[in-house]
Amino acid sequence: MARTDDKRDADVVAVTEGPAAAAGLTRPAGLDRERILRAAIAYIDAHGLAALTMRRLGAQLGVEAMALYRYVPGREDLLDGVVDTVVESLFDDDGRPDDIHLEHAGGWQDYLVRLAHGVRRIALAHPAVFPLVASRPPAAPWVRPPLRSLRMVESFLASMREGGFSDQAAVAAYRAYSSFLLGHLLLEVTQLGAQVSLLDLPEGDADAQRSTDLGRYPHLTDLEPLLARDESAVEFEESLENLLDRLTRVLHEARNSEDGAVLDR
Amino acid sequence: MARTDDKRDADVVAVTEGPAAAAGLTRPAGLDRERILRAAIAYIDAHGLAALTMRRLGAQLGVEAMALYRYVPGREDLLDGVVDTVVESLFDDDGRPDDIHLEHAGGWQDYLVRLAHGVRRIALAHPAVFPLVASRPPAAPWVRPPLRSLRMVESFLASMREGGFSDQAAVAAYRAYSSFLLGHLLLEVTQLGAQVSLLDLPEGDADAQRSTDLGRYPHLTDLEPLLARDESAVEFEESLENLLDRLTRVLHEARNSEDGAVLDR
DNA sequence: ACCTGAACACCGTTCAAGT
């Protein structure tokens, strides 16, 4: 479905900044791993992950699919690259004036808040890409949980240690924090996708969804208006605050009773 | 890769209980939506999601791929069925003597603990299937977050209301609980997959992973032994307990100050 | 050096045909 034979839209990538455009030779060719990755992200954002094929991505770049293999070993590696690009975009301050670099200037609590908001921002900016973050095998599998961005893990651990967390507490904090972030954002992003796919994919059986007989589910029926409300942003802030409170408590308790009864080794 | 031409293993489904096996006619044919779904789950567990194709699933069942379309509208629908089957397996007590039915007998706290353990059990039993739970579009998209099992949402809401939670508090609890559960289990399951894929997919470049130069990541290097420890089970219990404490606090606060300053509407 | 054409082995899915 959704044929687009009538309209050639091979200029999605033309939405670049413009500095290299004046060079003169970067228009149709100038293939490049980074350009391919950016095009892939744009394509996934526009058409969904399932729609991204090597052939279509090639066409989008004005080239045959086979040309991509000069710069990318294969489709799986391409997806890894997409995830890495999106995650790393946290660090190159792309025009965000406020929460500039993710340094640990304002203390660990401020850092965790800024990091959470940063990750949420990229998740909402690329809702169709974000699930990949959770499903791709990690860069360093021995890190539990593995987050694919070692740079982010490193930055996290540094902040917590600077903030006075013991080694064990820093690692425990990393785990609690990353599972909170992943869980919340994945659900939020799935919601976005669900709303879209209702108007998009099934093409007209939106009532088939509503006709799910809720007769057997009185509480669900009853609470539908509350359940349907989108409180994601508020809940995100509340959960984040709660997590910070918990971590702060752990830190203070450890300071008062100055023995290491946390874990062995 | 991983050719298995030498061994015909079309009897994966033969691991059924045995009552209908005595009927005599269920051996090679007897195709059936439920049988197909069970075979699909077994296949994903054994070979991963990416390896599941209609053709291979057909072969597994001793049939051409095209025969499956009599019982399943297509691959996407098949995957939905797989998710639903796995999630609903929570409710048919499949030989678990202890945490029997998910009724709200022991109060809502006991219920939440049993539900969490039940979901964790099926996640760990089908680690390759579980990510689908998070990525498939939900049955009722207007439920936020959408969990694909309306029965589970209904059961959850009933328990909380019985426990004295207001409508708003019950819905808020549902959201906090489901995002905790999803986040934790997804990370845990990803870890499992990462360990497996190291020995499985790349076929010998396990050192390529370790050779990721950690020189630029001093904290990571430093904390490697702690980060590599699998404390999933403990962390799961702790996070769950913490969530329950929080919910209990909310409930009591609401009882003491008997006004509804929670939300508007 | 960089891209293409043709080819290979595989997909999901349809449908007329077999039994």
Added chain:
DNA sequence: ACCTGAACACCGTTCAAGT
């Protein structure tokens, strides 16, 4: 009624060939 064969449009990927 239930399954198959052949076919269609599409995949990812390889590789010799073009420029």
